Amino acid sequence: MITVENLVKRYSHTTAVNNLSFSLAPGKVTGFLGPNGSGKSTTMRCIVGLDRPTSGRCTIGGVEYGQLKSPLTSVGALLDGKAFHPKRTARQQLRVVARTHGIPNKRVDDVLELTGISQVADKRLKGFSLGMGQRLGIATALLGDPEVLLFDEPVNGLDPDGVRWVRDLMRNLAAQGRTVLVSSHLMSEMAVTADDLVVIGRGSLIASGPIKNFTESAAHTVVHVAGPDIEAMARVLGEAGFSGMRRDPSPDYPYGVLDIQAADRSKIGHALHLANLEVHELSDSHSSLEDVFMELTQSSVEYGIGAPVPGLGWNDQGGAR
Structure with a gap:
């Protein structure tokens, strides 16, 4: 479960997130929606400890990310599809991450296969397209087989087949009882992927709840x-x-x-x-x-x-x- 409690994040004179609260239950895909600059990425960065809240807190299963004993096996996140060393191959990148948690190379091979990039696993990342980088980011998020997953714009750069694959992946992960939070600007995808929605604007909560409460009211x-x-x-x-x-x-x-x-x-x-x-x-x-x-x-x-x-x-x- 992800819980965001009275989260505030300021950068100098700019308030990116303003007293935001919501909680996500396992077994569902939650769409995280908001206009550009609404605070979605900042909130997700606070959840995984990349940004420190000005006040309030974010927890995963009641524990802040920095206090998790095994972060990669608790939470998987795709927040930046280009956050890789360009001279490494996809396999090398995943193995480096896997070693931090004692994850075997077999699991690296499994997620390469799962995300459809096993055939380019030994290609240097500087030659990866945006879509291939997204698939590698998803593979990294899945590496520790975590119960909680966060994806920020996961279908960027993917072709229609890749978009459908991501949609099915999110649904399958939720069906396994995992907590899935995904942000996207593609409303048509969220309409067929998400169970629940959290909608924010200017850093504050606008509405949340089951997707049917929004479209079928x-x-x-x-x-x-x-x-x-x-x-x-x-x-x-x-x-x-x-x-x-x-x-x-x-x-x-x-x-x-x-x-x-x-x-x-x-x-x-x-x-x-x-x-x-x-x-x-x-x-x-x-x-x-x-x-x-x-x-x-x-x-x-x-x-x-x-x-x-x-x-x-x-x-x-x-x-x-």
Whole structure:
């Protein structure tokens, strides 16, 4: 388990992390999200003892990293895919790290094979691509077979096959009961990899919890309604206090569709049932993780963007906006 308690980290006059607290349970992949400069990397560096907190503390299984008797077999981390001596080979690099904890060469061969770089194991690291360096970093993190793993942007430089491999690896590690913390800017990957999320901005916690709480909450749900009397549907739902947007007819929906924001599908269906209206479709969809992330962090980004185009209502169709 990883526990971050009231963590503060300042550099001169800059506060990188501001009173941040969260805890991670074993058996799950936790996505660590935030805009550039939000404090993710600093937090991870504090967890593994590379940076000393200004105040607060980070523990692994109740123990600070510096007090662990066998750090490499307790915690594995990929924080910088280029943190290697360029004149060493991948095999030499892993063997040097392995010797610090008495890890046998057989384990080095195993992680080289696991990460798909055994064929270039004797190639000097200065010739490694970014993706190969990432794989070596992951191999180093796995070397001690630790129960806790931290990965900072692990899919940088990887091709689609490599991205899928990392995704499956994270899921498998969590399924083995390990604690996995992974930061990424790829929301599409986090949406299919993470069980839980910790979202920070400007060094402070914005939100945390199961990923479904973010994407499938009522506020991020749209109910889609279609039927032969779309005019009456819009009027009835407007009178019931529902709001949304009306889409024009299409080949699939010759009468159009009502998209109703932040609504409960069962309540929509009940209102239409009471009005004795025929329903051809009653379904819902959820916001993407990217949309939710942008909404949560819009006041925390370093460089902002223009405001989104406001949605259109159906007031002119007899319903509520």
